Amino acid sequence: MPSPNQPKAIIKMDARLVRLKEFLVNAVSTEMQNQSIVHPQNREAVRRSLIDAYQRTKADLETKVRDQVVDSALADLIGYGPLEALLPDPEISEIMVNGPKQIFVERNGELLETDVKFENEEHLLRIIDRIVSPLGRRVDADNPTADARLPDGSRVNVIIPPVAVDGPHITIRKFLQTKITMDDLVSMGELTIYMAKFLEACVVTRLNILVTGNTSSGKTTVLNALSGFIPDKERIVTIEDAVELKLKQRHVVRLETKLPNVDGSGAVSVRDLVRNALRMRPDRIVVGEVRGGEAMDMLQAMNTGHTGSLTTLHANIPRDAISRLETMAMMAGLDMPLLAIRKQIAASVNLIVHLARFSDGSRKMTHITELSGMEGEVVTLTDIFKFDQSGVTPEGKIIGQLRPTGMRPLFTPRLEASGFKLGGEIFGAGL
Ligand SMILES: Nc1ncnc2c1ncn2[C@@H]1O[C@H](COP(=O)(O)OP(=O)(O)OP(=O)(O)O)[C@@H](O)[C@H]1O
Ligand SMILES: [Mg+2]
Structure with a gap:
């Protein structure tokens, strides 16, 4: 299996060098270690101390x-x-x-095993402690x-024995400074410029949009790109839950x-924040992810003047998003009958943008689907654009490509009333 280049901080150290490194680490006073975490500029002082000890x-x-050895002790x-050897790599x-x-x-969409290793479980637990302790947390x-979260905004999950059977595990989603924009998605061939224009029209016209997909399929990335269309x-x-969105607009709370x-006290949930946000005179509410009772508050907000809300949720296919939303709305405990919730969903959500991660590691937009009302007790979904896989290299x-299905969304007149003249060819008229 290919492995990333060995950065300088990582050498295969034999037991003797590992012992030497441990000695150097222990020689640096706890006081100096603590100061260094707070003031990274003290790094040089710690390095000097390590060399003295050496x-x-x-x-x-x-x-x-x-x-x-000194660099590894410093890390x-x-x-x-x-992990210092992997964190700065922009491709990871x-x-x-x-x-x-x-x-x-994960490098460029591909999962690769590296040669990077911790010395033992205790070493790994020490680093875990370093990650969680600034947040006042402990894992045991x-x-x-x-x-x-790391100071740069990267999202971290830690899980250790006894629940993680084979030892401590860390999963880091790096915070990438440069976000993928809609223009990038167009140049990557994920959608055409016309489809991007269509999405822009939907955001500007204040449709309520759900971005759905499996874990790590690119939901937050697309939410960020769509939010870019919100007028200044x-x-x-x-x-x-953890700030990931990076909006370019000036007026953002x-x-x-x-x-x-x-x-155990003092928690503030997404639901608490949605309710609070409604009292902050928002023009738009963008929720990173709904996964609980806040779904109900979002639906009510979408229905009561806060149109143009955007959020993501986990779903395997667009239709799953409806049943997940129903389940989540029920978690709000309002005792509303399922059908009433379903009607509220049909009346509130206008569009689903669905993403998937494919077997080759690529992430693609696979559906742009309209929620066009109810037929009997079923929410009507109409695919406007759908990914068409033509083969495998x-x-x-x-x-493959995202292609129009030939269906024109029922809300087209709303887009046109806002000044977006979307020619029939976008939707594949005449195909
Ligand atoms: N279209 C894309 N092409 C290539 N890489 C992408 C694309 N979309 C997202 N990525 C990358 O995939 C990773 C996961 O993306 P993102 O965080 O948006 O997924 P997510 O669905 O929100 O994940 P989660 O379920 O964990 O919240 C990021 O590193 C992101 O930069
Ligand atoms: Mg996400």
């Missing part, structure tokens, strides 16, 4: 090897240990640590899971949920 050992290593002390979008000896990365056998003069409130304090790459 000189006291009277070891006689080649300068290159010495520097590698353990004030960084994220062996995800890092998955499965116990101390197995680290996978009684609290074996935690969500955290509007007041946008974003609500997320960013809200983030809060975990409970150690005594010998290397396993999926070939």
Whole structure:
């Protein structure tokens, strides 16, 4: 299996070098370690301390090897240990640590095993502690899971034994500074410029849009790209579990949920924030992901003047999104009959943009689907654009395109009334 280039901080250290590194790490005072975390500019001071400690050992290593041992000690002390070699790599979008000896990365959509390793479980737990402790969290056998964030905004999940059977695991979704825009998606061939124009018209015309797909299919990315179409003069409130969206507009209020304090009190949920946002005179509410009772508040908001709301939810296919939304709305505990909830969904949500991650690692928009009302007790879904797979290259790459189905959305007159003249050819008229 191919592996990423070995960065300088990672060398295969034999047991003797590992012992030396541990010695150096222990020689740096706890006080200095703590200060370094708070003030990264003290990095040089820690490095000097490590070199002093090295000189006291009277070891006689080649300068290159010495520097590698010192760098590795430095990464353990004030960084994220062996992960330091992977975190700065802009091509890596995800890092998955499965116990101390197995680290996978996702690089350009492909899952690859790396040569990067922790020394042992204890070393890995130390780094986990470094990740979660600034957030006032601890993971131990009684609290074996935690969500955290790195200072750069990357999202981290940690899970350790006994619930993770084979050792401590870390999953990092890197926060990429450069977000994929709708223009990028067009140049990547995911959709045509006309389809992007259509989506722009839907956002500007304040349709309520759900972005759906499986985990890691690109929902947040597309939500971010769609939000880019919100006109600059509007007041946008974003609500997320961990801030991922990066909007270019000036008038944006960013809200983030809060975990409970150690005594279990003080949590602020997405639902709390949605309710609060409604009192903040929002023109738009953008919710990173609905996964609970807030679905009901969102539906009510969409129905009562806060049109143009955007959010994501997990679903395998667009139709799944409806039943998931129903289940989530029921979690709000309002005792509303299922059919009433379903009617509310049909009346509120206008469009589903569905994404999928394919076997070749690529992410694609597979459906742009209109919710066009109810037929009996069933919500009517009409695919306006659908991914058409025409084949697979010998290397396993999926070939295909998002294509019009020939159906024209029922809300077309609304788009036209807002000044978007979408010619019939967009929807494949005459095909
Ligand atoms: N169309 C795309 N082409 C290539 N890479 C993409 C595309 N869309 C998203 N990505 C990349 O895929 C990764 C996952 O994307 P994203 O966070 O948007 O997924 P998600 O569906 O929101 O995931 P989750 O379910 O974990 O919230 C990111 O690194 C992102 O940059
Ligand atoms: Mg997401």
